[in-house]
Amino acid sequence: NAGVTQTPKFQVLKTGQSMTLQCAQDMNHNSMYWYRQDPGMGLRLIYYSASEGTTDKGEVPNGYNVSRLNKREFSLRLESAAPSQTSVYFCASSGREGGNQPQHFGDGTRLSIL
Amino acid sequence: QKEVEQDPGPLSVPEGAIVSLNCTYSNSAFQYFMWYRQYSRKGPELLMYTYSSGNKEDGRFTAQVDKSSKYISLFIRDSQPSDSATYLCAMSDTKYNRLAFGKGNQVVVIP
Numbered sequence: 001n002a003g004v005t006q007t008p009k010f011q012v013l014k015t016g017q018s019m020t021l022q023c024a025q026d027m028n029h030n031s032m033y034w035y036r037q038d039p040g041m042g043l044r045l046i047y048y049s050a051s052e053g054t055t056d057k058g059e060v061p062n063g064y065n066v067s068r069l070n071k072r073e074f075s076l077r078l079e080s081a082a083p084s085q086t087s088v089y090f091c092a093s094s095g096r097e098g099g100n101q102p103q104h105f106g107d108g109t110r111l112s113i114l
Numbered sequence: 115q116k117e118v119e120q121d122p123g124p125l126s127v128p129e130g131a132i133v134s135l136n137c138t139y140s141n142s143a144f145q146y147f148m149w150y151r152q153y154s155r156k157g158p159e160l161l162m163y164t165y166s167s168g169n170k171e172d173g174r175f176t177a178q179v180d181k182s183s184k185y186i187s188l189f190i191r192d193s194q195p196s197d198s199a200t201y202l203c204a205m206s207d208t209k210y211n212r213l214a215f216g217k218g219n220q221v222v223v224i225p
Contacts, residue, residue, distance in 0.1 A: 042217035105150075
């Protein structure tokens, strides 16, 4: 059971380049999330998708866009990467739209921007 | 004031000791409380999930919630070197499934 799968695992970009981080879950979950994790800052929510076809901003959405491609997949795009976006990015999913279900995380994408 | 406060540590204990971790929070609407364990270079893994006040036990792990004090705790009995990880508390209210996380507490269990 793969759970939440993120690709790539590592990436180095130059300032101004663009890239898309991919996330897929095989648990038939409705809700999906993108977080970034920085030393001393904890996990911060970038964007989330409560259900297929909807997306909403989280705590730190500037510089990012998302696409909920279908129920399984939720991608995060950096249009013009900046060094401040160097971080570890985690995707998560949970079972129910609204309500409360624990979130399950992937193993992250480590992104460095030079 | 951040919604969730968690002392980042690090906390070093000898093998077999009891590890005690805690978080405080400010939002009285929080009803669901979680502890995640995160190993180095891995994603957070759900460890404990509780609703409202009270205790929950799972093997060597016990989670406590005191809503009157806005305080949650995680206890690890008979700690093992494999328990060395960062532990994050998280919580949410009844309406939205958006989690508020603590910054994480690094635990090192010394053999």
